[in-house]
Amino acid sequence: MSSFIELFSGREDRERVLTEIVSSGLARCGVTLIAHVERATLEVLAVRSIPTPEPFVDGVPEPIGAISSLSHQLCAMATDIVPARTWTGDRWGPITGELVTVVCREGEAAISPVEEQFFWGWRYSNHLTAGFHGDVYVVTPGGWAGLLAEWSGCSPVLPVQAVTGDQSAPGVEWRQPVAPLPASPDDAGTAIPHAGDVVADSSGAPRPGECLLCYVSRMVLQFGCDNHLRFARQYRDARAPRATGLERRLANAGGFCDCEVLLNAYDLRPEHWLPALTHEEDGRTVIDEGERSPDSLPACTGVSTGSTQPCGLWQ
Numbered sequence: 001m002s003s004f005i006e007l008f009s010g011r012e013d014r015e016r017v018l019t020e021i022v023s024s025g026l027a028r029c030g031v032t033l034i035a036h037v038e039r040a041t042l043e044v045l046a047v048r049s050i051p052t053p054e055p056f057v058d059g060v061p062e063p064i065g066a067i068s069s070l071s072h073q074l075c076a077m078a079t080d081i082v083p084a085r086t087w088t089g090d091r092w093g094p095i096t097g098e099l100v101t102v103v104c105r106e107g108e109a110a111i112s113p114v115e116e117q118f119f120w121g122w123r124y125s126n127h128l129t130a131g132f133h134g135d136v137y138v139v140t141p142g143g144w145a146g147l148l149a150e151w152s153g154c155s156p157v158l159p160v161q162a163v164t165g166d167q168s169a170p171g172v173e174w175r176q177p178v179a180p181l182p183a184s185p186d187d188a189g190t191a192i193p194h195a196g197d198v199v200a201d202s203s204g205a206p207r208p209g210e211c212l213l214c215y216v217s218r219m220v221l222q223f224g225c226d227n228h229l230r231f232a233r234q235y236r237d238a239r240a241p242r243a244t245g246l247e248r249r250l251a252n253a254g255g256f257c258d259c260e261v262l263l264n265a266y267d268l269r270p271e272h273w274l275p276a277l278t279h280e281e282d283g284r285t286v287i288d289e290g291e292r293s294p295d296s297l298p299a300c301t302g303v304s305t306g307s308t309q310p311c312g313l314w315q
């Protein structure tokens with residue numbers, strides 16, 4: 001995402017801040033910690049915890065409702081722990097803090113749908129504070145991993161008493177690790193299971209003229225990401241069966257799964273972002289929040305059949 005600005009400069013400061021957040025006393029299996037971290041000093045100013053919701057994995061009937069409920073929860077929390085941005089006379093104060101999300105759970109120290117739901121939750125939360133929603137991390141008894149920054153490590157870990165002390169932790173269903181890319185495009189048919197085999201409900205075809213990106217975005221919002229290029233392949237199979245190099249091209253751009261296509265490979269063109277939120281105060285226009293991702297995409301501007309290129313909404 002072009003809107004993601006890395007808070008940390010490397011491993012050391014990242015692990016120090018994660019350790020501090022995990023040591024806050026709130027960390028236990030089944031909760032997610034939201035920490036307000038000051039950008040300039042990397043000081044952890046506040047930590048709150050919420051029960052980790054079940055991720056909207058495949059088959060959940062109303063994932064959009066789930067995202068929206070999580071977004072509201074996150075928005076309320078951000079407003080609670082981060083001060084409103086200040087107006088300094090002639091300009092809007094800078095975003096001074098970052099909201100770091102730390103999912104505490106058992107299992108593999110790798111990003112899963114549990115963590116990804118927070119990316120979407122923050123994206124649709126639109127809170128009006130001096131804190132910017134930053135990266136999402138998972139901390140387990142075995143180590144930690146980051147979602148956007150793609151860092152991982154073995155310290156800090158979730159303390160053992162935080163794991164055994166809570167029997168009510170939600171069960172987390174594990175998905176397969178990212179399937180390796182086939183050695184050559186010819187292997188694609190056998191190397192990777194087709195998503196259509198797994199989920200019947202999410203097999204909706206692209207709309208007439210709809211481009212790859214608008215389709216993947218629409219489907220991921222509705223059904224979530226299964227850590228594969230499920231919808232990208234589904235699109236290719238329906239619209240551009242000759243585009244056998246699609247997975248490789250997307251992976252080269254950082255899109256190893258559908259949500260990463262939206263996170264890394266392409267971005268919505270800035271002109272389609274929502275305009276800044278403003279209000280009038282003492283005859284001046286005050287900017288409450290800069291440009292944001294829209295809650296829903298504008299209509300796809302269309303591509304011709306056989307193309308796997310994005311339409312004009314994307315760059």
Ligand SMILES: [Zn+2]
Nearest residue numbers: 225227257259
């Ligand atoms: Zn994904």
Ligand SMILES: [Zn+2]
Nearest residue numbers: 211214300311
């Ligand atoms: Zn499009």
